[in-house]
Amino acid sequence: MTRIMPIGDSITEGGSTFVTYRVPLAEKLAKAGYQAEFVGSRQSFGLRHEGYGGKNAEFLAATVPANFQKFPAEVVLIHAGHNHFVEEKPVAGILAATESLIxxxxxxxxxxxxxxxxxxxxxxxxxxxxxxxxxVGLAALAKRLKVIGVDQATGFDWHTDTIADHVHPNAQGAEKLALRWFDALQRVVERR
Known part of the structure; x- marks a missing residue:
């Protein structure tokens, strides 16, 4: 059994008006015969996680490691970078927080x-x-830290893949996220 910890903001957590990728991802893993379990200190849609609506990468870097100790996982999925404003010039801080988390x-x-x-x-x-x-920075960080980079941006169109707020995935968008994660996870998750 491979324990997977999804880490992120509301896009990971899901909400009352939008879907999370975790549900279709769990379905894909089970259907393909992978032994996987989602872990974390929180639960929504019947699946555990470390997704925090409205929180940013800095919050995750400060919060998730303690929960990772309590709920260990062999694999973590990190999708974090929203919940800042362009006026903050937040990129350097997000990248630093992401590196600190990893x-x-x-x-x-x-x-x-x-x-x-x-x-x-x-x-x-x-x-x-x-x-x-x-x-661009996250792709470079993945290479530098020798982690698996997953391009969730290419092919994701906020015009058609998000709900009316133009941020959170609709069912089609969640499916795209799940498929990209699934493609990457096939290399690291055990089959039954």
């Missing part, structure tokens, strides 16, 4: 497999105008 997880478990997403684009502008720059 370093902390690896300190707890040096064998943890980290999948780091380039985050989905958002149409809530100018607030999220920094995301393209962030995604």
């Amino acid at each position: 370093t902390a997880l690896r300190t707890i478990d040096p064998k943890v497999v980290v999948l780091l997403a380039q985050v989905i684009p958002a149409g809530k502008l100018p607030k999220y105008a920094y995301i393209p720059e962030l995604n």
Whole structure:
């Protein structure tokens, strides 16, 4: 059994008006015969996780490592980068927080497999105008830290893949996220 910890904000947690990728991802893993269990200190949609609506990468770096100790996982999925404003010039801080999070997880478990997403684009502008720059940085960070980079941005269209707020995935968007995670996870999750 491979324990997977999804880490992120509301896009990971899900909400009352939008879908989370965790549900279709769990279905894909089970259907393909993988032995996987989602773990974390929180639960929604019947699946555990470390998703925190409205919180940013800095919050995750400060909060998740303690929960990772309590709920260990062989694999973590990180999708974090929203919940800042372009005026903050947040990219350097998000990248530093993401590196701090990964370093902390690896300190707890040096064998943890980290999948780091380039985050989905958002149409809530100018607030999220920094995301393209962030995604360049996240791809470079994945290479530098030798973690598995997962491009969740390419092919995700906020015009058709999000709900009316132009940020959170609709069912089609959640399916796209789940498929990208699934493709990457096939290399690291055990089959029955």
